[in-house]
Amino acid sequence: MFPSGTRTWYRWSTYDDESAIKRQIIAITEMVNQNYQWMGIAKSPREARKLILEGKLAVVLGIETDNLGNFKTASYNWNDNVGPAINHWWL
Amino acid sequence: MNDVNADQFLENKLNEYYIDGVRQITPIHYITGVFGGAAVFRGELAANQFTFNNNVSVRSGLSNRIPYSLFSDYTTLLFASNPLLTKAGYEQRILKQGGGTELSTINAARMTSIGVKLINKMMTKGFIIDSEHMGYDTKDDFFSCGHKKLSGDFFSYRSSWIEL
Numbered sequence: 001m002f003p004s005g006t007r008t009w010y011r012w013s014t015y016d017d018e019s020a021i022k023r024q025i026i027a028i029t030e031m032v033n034q035n036y037q038w039m040g041i042a043k044s045p046r047e048a049r050k051l052i053l054e055g056k057l058a059v060v061l062g063i064e065t066d067n068l069g070n071f072k073t074a075s076y077n078w079n080d081n082v083g084p085a086i087n088h089w090w091l
Numbered sequence: 092m093n094d095v096n097a098d099q100f101l102e103n104k105l106n107e108y109y110i111d112g113v114r115q116i117t118p119i120h121y122i123t124g125v126f127g128g129a130a131v132f133r134g135e136l137a138a139n140q141f142t143f144n145n146n147v148s149v150r151s152g153l154s155n156r157i158p159y160s161l162f163s164d165y166t167t168l169l170f171a172s173n174p175l176l177t178k179a180g181y182e183q184r185i186l187k188q189g190g191g192t193e194l195s196t197i198n199a200a201r202m203t204s205i206g207v208k209l210i211n212k213m214m215t216k217g218f219i220i221d222s223e224h225m226g227y228d229t230k231d232d233f234f235s236c237g238h239k240k241l242s243g244d245f246f247s248y249r250s251s252w253i254e255l
Contacts (some may be wrong), residue, residue: 038178062115062117066124068116071104072092
């Protein structure tokens, strides 16, 4: 999803978790649709079984993120613009 | 989000994810947030929390025989990788609860009331819930939600309270 050969994608992209979730759901869905011959998204156990019995890869969409839905409490100091800060700590 | 409006926000968001095709969610990752505490057992994860300008609140893990030490992580790893993170600055950000010391590694944060609402809604809707990354006490609370609901909650590929 990001330009190859660069680590500065955050400069032009929204990088809050909810935006990332949405972009990745769209991306994986497009990828599965483009490779429907051998994979499919399973939205139920029945669909998973069907895909597997057809010899296809059953893809279960999942979310693993720090800030699900961008939900936070007012008292919590949450910095969405954390890209440069991470560079400060780790680069 | 607060306790009053959480039900509606969570309901709408989970429905949205469900329609998008999402069936599995890990609600807590590296940063302690609105749902509960993350597993803070390593200095790197504590530093992640600092990056978001939040302190790390810990209590003693000695009774649980948990061998990790935020302090030794600082001295052996964090300082070498980032000299800008001073020992004083590091210790200042660790809030010691109860018998907590700089050696403590259990996140004192429990699952919040909003987190309990989220877990119950996820179980009702049939999401696979990955408890990975939840802190020790938060995971205890998660187990309680699961036992009350007797639904198919999911325990992931490794014990969450040892965050390697």
